[in-house]
Amino acid sequence: EAEVAQSPRYKITEKSQAVAFWCDPISGHATLYWYRQILGQGPELLVQFQDESVVDDSQLPKDRFSAERLKGVDSTLKIQPAELGDSAMYLCASRRSGTGAVNTEAFFGQGTRLTVV
């Protein structure tokens, strides 16, 4: 069964350092999402890609966060510099269709648990 792959699974970093997460969506999925999940809360969208283009980054803290999906396949989310409040689970999800098609499921990866110390 195809899965969304994320790495690393766990990351501990010191504040002010840079950190990066990687996501490989299910093959053929044009839409890719990065969500942040703070412990005890539901996931919140950071950025959404349609192929290689960003379609929604309204909730991305752009002064420190960046995301790219250069070839429209895998994606990288970066934080620089990391702050204590960035400690959370970072989830990647993918969906087969684009923004115009609503009735397709989104599948999540296992996430990257980030701890900033």
Add this chain to the structure above:
Amino acid sequence: GENVEQHPSTLSVQEGDSAVIKCTYSDSASNYFPWYKQELGKGPQLIIDIRSNVGEKKDQRIAVTLNKTAKHFSLHITETQPEDSAVYFCAARGIYNQGGKLIFGQGTELSVKP
């Protein structure tokens, strides 16, 4: 924008009993409502979903109901088992204004006691 409220935040049931989790949404344009199960340290896993053109959907012990007029939907788990213990999230998605992104509820921690 869309807002999804989920209740209760915690739910404890005896094995074999039923569990019900309720969600309300604010955006009448939303037309897709999935439910995810998240086990500790793992990503959310889709367990059932419903589109706005139906009022109820069932898959074995799991069912979801949707009331578009009242803008609420519910997850029903019958004959609960200890392995059903997890955090459950409802979500809603619209068409044009939200670009297909899911808006999640706050989650319900379900505990099934043997």
